[in-house]
Amino acid sequence: MQFCDRCGSMMHTEGDTWVCRSCGNEEARDSQAEAAMSVQDGQQDDGAPDVADATQDSAETMQEPCPAEDCDSDQAYYEMMPKPGGSYEVRLFTCVECGHKWRES
CATH class of the missing domain: 2.20.25 (N-terminal domain of TfIIb)
Structure with missing residues (x-):
């Protein structure tokens, strides 16, 4: 993922160029830098949030x-x-x- 140096928006690829759809900034693609980018598929499920229990750790x-x-x-x-x-x-x-x-x- 590449972010625009001008406005900070996420950039998209168009051929050999990264293009910002927000401000129009263009940057040349760097294959070595792109190879170092990590890819993560899916989302992590942290489960349901904890429910408060007034009896836990309370003697008051x-x-x-x-x-x-x-x-x-x-x-x-x-x-x-x-x-x-x-x-x-x-x-x-x-x-x-x-x-x-x-x-x-």
Whole structure:
């Protein structure tokens, strides 16, 4: 893959020349440099993202009533997690007794 020295866009080959479709810059192709370029087929699958679990590595609990209908517990593990986009954090709870999970609203 070759990038344009003028505008940074990806260049395409046309015969013996690399051509930038954005700004029109042209550069001669170098067979030795192209032979050194690596090619990678496909994409890597890193699997599903980790799901937050407030019980992992946490011994801290706080008084927070469980919202599950059949649970009378008032203790929950908690964990602070950043919201997507990093604007603020949200507190995630897991009931100590029944394992029900919820977030602070």
